[in-house]
Amino acid sequence: MDFDEIRQILDLMQDHGLAEFELEREDLHLRLRKAEAPGTPPSFAPEVGRPVSLPPQPSTGGTVPSDVTIVEAPILGTFFRASAPDAPPFVAVGDVVKPGDVLCIIEAMKLMNDIKSEFAGEVVDILVENGQPVQYGERLFAIRRT
Numbered sequence: 001m002d003f004d005e006i007r008q009i010l011d012l013m014q015d016h017g018l019a020e021f022e023l024e025r026e027d028l029h030l031r032l033r034k035a036e037a038p039g040t041p042p043s044f045a046p047e048v049g050r051p052v053s054l055p056p057q058p059s060t061g062g063t064v065p066s067d068v069t070i071v072e073a074p075i076l077g078t079f080f081r082a083s084a085p086d087a088p089p090f091v092a093v094g095d096v097v098k099p100g101d102v103l104c105i106i107e108a109m110k111l112m113n114d115i116k117s118e119f120a121g122e123v124v125d126i127l128v129e130n131g132q133p134v135q136y137g138e139r140l141f142a143i144r145r146t
Helices: 003-016
Strands: 020-025 028-035 043-048 068-072 077-080 102-108 111-116 121-126 139-145
Touching: 003 020, 003 028, 102 139
Parallel strands: none
Antiparallel strands: 020 028, 028 043, 068 139, 077 102, 102 111, 121 139
8 A cells, every 4th residue: 555545545535524444455454543633624644554462451550361352332422321310220230142232322422322131241341431422443241252
C-alpha cells in the first residue's frame, strides 16, 4: 500500500464522517483513527504494522487465566446492563451464556446495539457500571469459557 492509497482512504473517512478505519490484508494491518484535541480541528493519525496481541488484564490488574476471555466494546457509546431501567440485567456474575446470548446494550447515536456473546462460558466479572460511557476496545466482561 502506498501513500496515495492511504490518502484516498483518509479522504473517504473525511467525506463520510468516519472516526476509525481498519484494514487487514495478508501481511498488512492498517488502522486509521481520528485524533481530536480540544480546540484543534480533527486530524488523522495512521498506524501501520502488524497487530500486537497482548494478554488481557482484568480491572484488578492481575493476570487473566487462560480459560477467561475479556469481551471488549466493539463501538463507542453508553453501556446498559438491561433493556430498560426497571428490567432485569441481561447477565450477572455467575450466569452461564451461550453464543448469541445478549450480554448488554451499547447505545450509540440513539441506536441500541445488542452486544452478544461469541462463545459459551460463565460470566466471572462485569467490568463496567450501568450507564457508563465506553470507548471502542474498553473491557466489558470477563467470561470463563466452557
